[in-house]
Amino acid sequence: MNDDADGSTATPREDGESGAGDPTETDAPSDVADVDFADLSLPQRLFVAAVQNPTRGVVIAVLFAFAFSFYVALWMAFPRVGALFSAVGVVVVLVLLGIYYLIGHVLD
Structure with missing residues (x-):
């Protein structure tokens, strides 16, 4: 068994600080x-x-x-059913776009 197993393996830096990174170094730059x-x-x-x-x-x-x-x-x-679903889909999309347009102009 080794006595050094519990100790830190990081070597101290020249300025006397440990090798652990400073949390401010990993933050986003302040100009962002x-x-x-x-x-x-x-x-x-x-x-x-x-x-x-x-x-x-x-x-x-x-x-x-x-x-x-x-x-x-x-x-x-089923071409008729497909056409019906397409027509209903177009109507729904037009209604939603109309509501979106009205809400956008009412709130502005």
Whole structure:
């Protein structure tokens, strides 16, 4: 058994401090401004989310492709039902865009 096993293996630096890093050295530089997530645009938010968790982005892309393939299959098997779903989808998107537009202009 070695008596030095419990001791620190870091060598002291020339200035007399231990080898442990100063927490202020690892902080972000002071010239970098903090950015609020709410200030980012939608593409910027998507980029930040993809950088923070790329696996989730890949899974969402695969699920979207899977759902789109079912949508195409629906159109091929039942064209009238596919057309109806597409028309309803367009109406829903237009209503949501109208609400978004009105809320944006009412609050400004």
